Amino acid sequence: MERLRTEIGDENAELWLKPVEASSLEGGVLMLKVPNKFFSDGIKERYQKRLISLLRDLSGTDIGIDFRVERDLTRVLPTSDPVPVASPQSDFPLSELNPRYTFDSFVIGESNRLARATAESISKSPGTQYNPYVIYGGVGLGKTHLMHAIGNSIRRHHPRSRVLYTTSEQFVNEFITAVQNNQIEAFRARYRSLDCLLIDDIQFLIAKDRSEQEFFHTFNALFDSRKQIVVSSDRSPKEMTPLEQRLISRLEWGFVADIKPPDLETRIAILRKKAAHEDYTAPDDVILFIASAVKTNVRALEGCLTRLKAFQAMTGAPLSVDDAREILKDSIELDDSSPVRVETIQRVVSLKYSVDVKELKGHQRTVS
Numbered sequence: 001m002e003r004l005r006t007e008i009g010d011e012n013a014e015l016w017l018k019p020v021e022a023s024s025l026e027g028g029v030l031m032l033k034v035p036n037k038f039f040s041d042g043i044k045e046r047y048q049k050r051l052i053s054l055l056r057d058l059s060g061t062d063i064g065i066d067f068r069v070e071r072d073l074t075r076v077l078p079t080s081d082p083v084p085v086a087s088p089q090s091d092f093p094l095s096e097l098n099p100r101y102t103f104d105s106f107v108i109g110e111s112n113r114l115a116r117a118t119a120e121s122i123s124k125s126p127g128t129q130y131n132p133y134v135i136y137g138g139v140g141l142g143k144t145h146l147m148h149a150i151g152n153s154i155r156r157h158h159p160r161s162r163v164l165y166t167t168s169e170q171f172v173n174e175f176i177t178a179v180q181n182n183q184i185e186a187f188r189a190r191y192r193s194l195d196c197l198l199i200d201d202i203q204f205l206i207a208k209d210r211s212e213q214e215f216f217h218t219f220n221a222l223f224d225s226r227k228q229i230v231v232s233s234d235r236s237p238k239e240m241t242p243l244e245q246r247l248i249s250r251l252e253w254g255f256v257a258d259i260k261p262p263d264l265e266t267r268i269a270i271l272r273k274k275a276a277h278e279d280y281t282a283p284d285d286v287i288l289f290i291a292s293a294v295k296t297n298v299r300a301l302e303g304c305l306t307r308l309k310a311f312q313a314m315t316g317a318p319l320s321v322d323d324a325r326e327i328l329k330d331s332i333e334l335d336d337s338s339p340v341r342v343e344t345i346q347r348v349v350s351l352k353y354s355v356d357v358k359e360l361k362g363h364q365r366t367v368s
Contacts (some may be wrong), residue, residue, distance in 0.1 A: 109263060
């Protein structure tokens with residue numbers, strides 16, 4: 001260990017090697033005791049090959065390395081790891097969570113059903129399962145909505161819980177400010193005393209060495225204390241680049257769920273819920289037009305509806321599909337070469353009137 005210390009420097013040695021103890025050497029395998037799985041993964045990624053090489057030089061034979069978690073070793077974790085004093089509840093105002101983003105306001109479809117169900121399960125029993133929880137998907141599909149919904153639900157059921165939503169950019173900026181102002185202990189106290197950390201766009205934390213390392217230890221502290229961690233990303237852990245491997249191994253410990261672009265029925269339901277929430281009545285054909293034109297971004301869907309509502313409020317005139325086409329021409333790409341299919345019309349009608357498509361196609365005509 002001392003020879004490796006001279007190669008990697010005192011700071012890295014304090015972080016990674018000091019908490020490790022040699023346990024036994026049997027069958028050509030050296031057993032190392034570590035405080036938790038974070039350390040075994042970190043040592044494997046960074047130093048295992050070099051350790052094996054040093055053992056070969058010292059012993060003249062090949063010696064393998066294995067790890068065993070011994071939680072009582074936490075007493076020898078680096079001095080930077082313990083949390084100083086827990087931040088008071090007043091440090092986590094409700095304003096950090098958007099009250100409009102709840103499970104009730106989240107429209108469920110086949111594209112997001114699993115992600116939503118998992119999120120609600122976590123909110124009822126944070127830190128006990130699905131930890132960490134990774135939500136990934138494209139822009140504007142509802143990842144942030146679900147994260148806020150988790151936080152709002154936890155706070156509703158556990159009013160004194162310390163729940164913090166942030167973005168990776170905010171995390172990095174806060175860390176840099178803390179380092180510059182010599183307030184790193186206060187920063188650690190704020191983050192490592194949380195009951196639930198919700199961090200958005202985790203991919204932007206990659207390759208920021210000191211910030212990523214700080215997040216690593218924050219993750220470590222929360223996970224080891226059975227506190228809930230929820231992160232979002234624009235890609236699955238398996239799609240992240242090799243530079244992100246250290247983070248990938250931690251994210252894959254928990255549950256990973258994706259959110260795909262919503263299908264037509266879900267897009268229509270989203271628009272209707274948005275319109276109802278804003279006490280706005282949009283014609284069904286206009287709703288269908290928007291839902292057919294905007295296929296991959298929920299925020300864009302809602303933005304189109306907001307523009308139409310503003311136009312109608314200013315003019316007071318009824319809204320037609322032609323009006324909507326003209327108003328939204330700079331916001332959406334229209335593909336006139338792909339007309340609406342009969343199957344699409346059937347699905348929309350069945351959704352509107354709660355009638356099965358098979359009944360629409362049948363010969364029986366029952367007036368209810």
